[in-house]
Amino acid sequence: MKREMISSAVNDISTRYIQEAENYIPRTKSKNFPWWAKRIIPLVACIAMILVTVITLSDKFELTHGNGSPQADDYVSANTEDQSSSAEQAEDTNGPATSQDQAESTIITSYPMSTSTCYQQPTPGEYFCFAEVNAARDHYEHSMDVSYLLAINIFSENGEINGEELAAEYQRLYNDGYSFYEVNYWEYQGEGEHVEHSAILCKFSENQIQNFDVNEKYGYAMHFITNGDSSAVAFDDSKVIQSFD
Amino acid sequence: MIDLDDINIIALFYERSEEAILELSKKYGSVCSKVSRNILNNDRDVEECINDAYLGAWNSIPPQNPDPLLAYICRIVRNISIKKYHANTSQKRNSVYDVALNELENCIASAYTVESELTQKELSNLIDNFLDTLDRDSRVMFIRRYWFSDSITDIAKRFHISNNNTSVRLSRTREKLRIYLKKEGITV
Numbered sequence: 001m002k003r004e005m006i007s008s009a010v011n012d013i014s015t016r017y018i019q020e021a022e023n024y025i026p027r028t029k030s031k032n033f034p035w036w037a038k039r040i041i042p043l044v045a046c047i048a049m050i051l052v053t054v055i056t057l058s059d060k061f062e063l064t065h066g067n068g069s070p071q072a073d074d075y076v077s078a079n080t081e082d083q084s085s086s087a088e089q090a091e092d093t094n095g096p097a098t099s100q101d102q103a104e105s106t107i108i109t110s111y112p113m114s115t116s117t118c119y120q121q122p123t124p125g126e127y128f129c130f131a132e133v134n135a136a137r138d139h140y141e142h143s144m145d146v147s148y149l150l151a152i153n154i155f156s157e158n159g160e161i162n163g164e165e166l167a168a169e170y171q172r173l174y175n176d177g178y179s180f181y182e183v184n185y186w187e188y189q190g191e192g193e194h195v196e197h198s199a200i201l202c203k204f205s206e207n208q209i210q211n212f213d214v215n216e217k218y219g220y221a222m223h224f225i226t227n228g229d230s231s232a233v234a235f236d237d238s239k240v241i242q243s244f245d
Numbered sequence: 246m247i248d249l250d251d252i253n254i255i256a257l258f259y260e261r262s263e264e265a266i267l268e269l270s271k272k273y274g275s276v277c278s279k280v281s282r283n284i285l286n287n288d289r290d291v292e293e294c295i296n297d298a299y300l301g302a303w304n305s306i307p308p309q310n311p312d313p314l315l316a317y318i319c320r321i322v323r324n325i326s327i328k329k330y331h332a333n334t335s336q337k338r339n340s341v342y343d344v345a346l347n348e349l350e351n352c353i354a355s356a357y358t359v360e361s362e363l364t365q366k367e368l369s370n371l372i373d374n375f376l377d378t379l380d381r382d383s384r385v386m387f388i389r390r391y392w393f394s395d396s397i398t399d400i401a402k403r404f405h406i407s408n409n410n411t412s413v414r415l416s417r418t419r420e421k422l423r424i425y426l427k428k429e430g431i432t433v
Contacts, residue, residue, distance in 0.1 A: 003346055004331070005365055006346065006349050006352075006368075007327060007346055008365050008369075009365050009368035009369040009372055010369075010372060010391050011320065011327070012365070012366065012369035013372055013388070013392065014373045014376075015313065015316040015317070015320075016316075017373070017384065018315070018316040018319060018392060020385060020388070021384075021385045021388035021389050022276065022315055022316075022319075022393075024381070026382060026404045026405065
């Protein structure tokens with residue numbers, strides 16, 4: 001009697017429970033891993049975390065020291081000269097470059113990087129390029145077909161040279177085949193006002209950078225000049241400087 | 246094969262179309278067979294009960310308009326199967342239903358049907374209320390075991406847990422039911 005009562009009582013339970021029980025899909029329990037996997041998985045996770053940390057710090061270190069490569073889409077501000085006469089381009093890439101063989105090459109005028117770097121004054125007989133210049137050179141794989149429009153800061157033992165001494169050194173370089181141009185750029189001043197300046201920039205081929213003709217009296221630092229908003233300066237090859245006398 | 250929804254199947258019943266039985270069988274035949282088999286443990290009896298259930302549905306729809314149809318037809322199958330189970334005195338009491346009923350029996354005092362005025366319907370309402378207090382997994386597990394009379398192994402597979410875990414969880418739910426019924430004045 002008792003059994004029948006229970007059976008009947010259970011039989012009469014609400015329809016919604018029956019429907020729920022038939023349609024219910026339990027949550028799938030996560031797979032049980034073997035004991036060794038349970039120990040290895042956290043270990044692998046730890047190693048992965050350490051690797052990621054090391055790689056991240058390594059990248060950061062390189063960027064801070066100016067050797068990091070820029071991100072893919074934020075790099076180039078290049079002026080490309082007319083390629084129509086590229087067939088006439090000088091073929092000698094081992095000897096000293098001339099201003100003529102630079103004429104048909106791609107000219108890089110800036111190469112934005114997200115980090116800024118401090119540099120020591122170069123000692124006499126030494127020269128170096130700023131990190132963004134080296135990053136641009138790396139990006140172009142040190143191609144001999146690419147030129148860079150760079151400012152040169154020249155230092156003697158007494159500090160940065162200027163005036164007649166600077167003009168004389170520019171002239172020496174010009175005589176050695178380096179091309180110089182007058183370039184206008186602007187800087188912010190006051191409340192966002194643009195102030196125009198002009199600078200003398202040198203167009204270097206990769207070969208000229210690699211085999212820079214150093215005067216042992218001076219140290220040289222080469223870098224890009226950009227406008228106040230980091231945009232590239234406008235390059236006009238008609239503003240070539242023929243003499244510094 | 247087109248799987249008609251419940252409304253269309255009921256519409257076929259209302260039209261007195263024999264296709265109604267066919268579609269009902271296609272959609273819910275396997276569930277009904279399982280419910281019956283868990284109680285009767287005999288394929289021939291199961292088939293007989295299923296056919297009786299379909300006939301019952303044919304005779305009751307219309308005027309009935311069951312919603313949901315699944316619970317309705319399963320309840321008919323279960324009722325007929327239990328009647329068959331009790332009527333068949335020669336049947337060995339070793340079906341899943343029998344085992345499940347034994348488990349549940351201990352939740353209720355043996356004297357209650359004699360001494361209390363609690364009706365079957367009231368007990369059913371109490372069980373309903375008790376089920377409301379359970380979490381969904383426990384509730385479904387309980388219904389699968391004591392309404393559908395599923396075996397422990399089937400429930401364990403359904404919930405992706407071990408047989409032992411299933412038994413333990415059902416045992417805890419039964420204990421909760423016992424305490425609940427005791428609170429409601431049904432002493433063990």
